[in-house]
Amino acid sequence: MKNDIIFIISAGNLYLQNADLSNLGINDHLSAGNDYPNYLNQEGSRIACPAISSFAITVGSVGKEDFENEDYVSVGGKDGIAPFSRTGLGMWGSIKPDVVEYGGDLVRNKTAIEIKPIDQTSIHVVNSTLHGASATGKDYGTSFSAPKVSYIASRLQAEHPTEPAQMYRALIIQSARLPEQCIDNPTMDHIRYYGYGIPNIDRALNNHPKRITFIQNGHLSAKKADIYSINIPPELRGEAGNFSLLVEVTLAFTAKTRQTRKGAHSYLSSWLEWHSSKYNERFQSFRNRTIEYLEQEGEFDQGGEDGGAIRWVLRENPAWADNGINRNSSTCPEKLDNYKASSVL
Template structure:
């Protein structure tokens, strides 16, 4: 993975492939480079990047496959590429093939356009967030990298190879009875001056008390449920060419999310988040229940887009409806001479709750609750 894929604010698109059908007798002695569902041979990864950089790509789309010849050389074949219109249309060559990450990026652009058309009021932060939030990995991706659930290193390699997986348009656009999505588009002021213009401090923390189908979830008991959260925002890169002299010089600010733990009351959760913000730690410490998250706090906390999920029982998730979005230090706060301390910034918070169980009216239950507007406390 090379320049400009390290750009924090960009949606970086890689490629996987399901192209494995080749009905050409001239190539019967050739073998496929990638098996079905694996990384496309055209795609790059960020495996060798330092951990402080965002894991890339963010998502993958179909990019085609390649063949290995008997002499071990690598060759293309149009059957393993995507059909598209030809750039030489006026010469009666109406169709041609497209491949590699160019093909994947074209599909990502189409995907983003579909979201923008369906939801014209969606911010760019939301569109990027929904693409990532809707994505998932297939079994071939897990097998290719020997991913073990609960092993954070293997999940980190999964992110650095496939991003968050293959986006699902239906999941990005719509909620269902057993799979609902909340979206909040908010503005936050991360920092301000403390009394004078010489001392700065963390400013706002946003607390969400979501309308939650608590009684329904309790009734479902041991039914498996998945909670997924994505936080999407844009940073302002560090002015000048200071780069990574220290970890606060590149990003103007950072945002993080946290959810109250099983058995943690709203008051306990608020105290934990507020103490962490006052102590100016980069991450919230204490009883975070960090082991419940599949990707993990450290793996998800790079870049300007953070996503993670938690699979548990409906009963465990019944009371986990308190979510906080809080800032961490950036150069807006530390470089006071640039007069950005009191800047505001936008973010999109996307939360989904779904279950494989059938005939579960999650969506209808929550829809009835949200007739009362959601209040966000600051």
């Protein structure tokens, strides 16, 4: 925090073989009857230290493409969680990994209980030539996923050299998308595996005629709030629009930490939350509710399930979401919602 930097850390890898019952290898899981991806939900498959850091960007791995020959077939396949990638959630139910990138895949033997790496599903990497090895080669692992996210951060810094590191963090998370097979209805397992999804350098850096990102950064004192209003163009509010809109909100922040590990809020010296207005709520009404929340103890009156609340995919109350995630447990929470254009009002 003092030096305004962000750490980008790999989620860690599962071994192919490891007989330690608290940290079984992939093939040991298969032999015990725990198939892919079910073994990724085991306690021993959780992300490794220091990737549990609340303020770092933790990066898992997904497969780049599908593969199959006479003997082997890819395990994760295109955009599937890599069978070696450690998974979330993080401390106190925070979203970890934050994102995933292409770090290779493994293949399954069609006739035997065996998962292994091959060049066809590994990724092209730079090698050390110290002992006569080739300058490039094929390998796999979350350690090769993380540098791809670091590259996006470096491009953001080159484009916005005077902006704080937390803005780079927010834009990386904002650019991420869940794979096509789960973006419309993500479950708890999808969030455990992919976090916020696969980041995209073009979305992180640029706007387009059909997509725009608004950014704001600054400092907030305790019991204070910034309130923003965005006008939706009339062209997007008509009943005749037969298309979907994707609305995303990303809040990234940093704070001093305490030694306690009792809970997310007791661990942080301070924390930020974001709340949205209800459907059809006027600005003044939302402003008054916000001020009341800041001046009194208790929860923000978000309207519950029947009070006009916007049903974001990640909710401020996990009981209101199908995936059971509390977005306020993370220091970089992103929420997204798909809905018809006629519902924008």
